[in-house]
Amino acid sequence: MTASFTIVTNCADHAAGIAAITLEAFVRKYGSGDKEVAIIDKLRSDGDVLVELVALDDGAIVGHAMFSRAAVAPSTIKVAALGPVCARTDRQKSGIGSALIREGLARCKALDFDAAVLLGDANYYKRFGFTRRAAHGFESKYAGPYFQALELRHGALHDGRWMFEYPKAFAAVE
C-alpha cells in the first residue's frame, strides 16, 4: 500500500488524537495501551520530550513517535530513548512507523545525540540499525532480548560502560 502523509511536530495540538491511536494500536498488539498513553502524557508534563512527531494524512492522525532523553552515568554520551511509537491500526505496514522513526533519529542526531535506545521487537528495529550488541555497554534493568541500541555517532558505543535509566515517566507508570 502506498502511504501519503506528512510528518509535523505540533503534537500538543493533537494530544487527544495521539492518545486515541496509541491506545488502539497497543491494545490491538498487546491487549492494553493505557501505560503507553500515560507515558506520553508524563514525558510531556515532566519536560523530558526530546523529539515528538505526528504523521498526518489530510489532517487525520495516522502515526506518532516520541523520543526522550535517557539518563546515563557517567554522562559522557547523550542518549535518546525511542518510544512509544505507533501507526494507526488501519494504516500499519505502509511505511508510517519507519518514516517517523527515521525522521526522529535524524533529529536526535542533529541535536548531537550520540546514540538511541529502545525496547522492542528486534526483527522490526534491525531495519534502522538497532542491535542488542550495541546495547551491551548499558547496565539496565531492561537489559534483555528487547533492549537495543543504535549509534548516532560512529564509535559512540564501542567502548564504555554506563548505567542507563529511562526518563522517570517509564518507571512511574509501571
Ligand SMILES: CC(C)(COP(=O)(O)OP(=O)(O)OC[C@H]1O[C@@H](n2cnc3c(N)ncnc32)[C@H](O)[C@@H]1OP(=O)(O)O)[C@@H](O)C(=O)NCCC(=O)NCCS
Ligand atoms: C510497530 C509499528 C509502529 C510499525 O509501524 P508501521 O507503520 O506498521 O511499520 P512500517 O510500515 O514502517 O514497517 C512495516 C514493516 O515492519 C514489519 N513489522 C511491523 N511490526 C513488526 C514486528 N513487531 N516485528 C517484525 N516486523 C514487524 C512489517 O511486517 C513490515 O515488514 P515489511 O516492510 O517487510 O513489509 C506499528 O506496527 C504499531 O503501531 N504497532 C503497535 C504498537 C507497537 O508495537 N509499537 C512499538 C512498540 S516497541
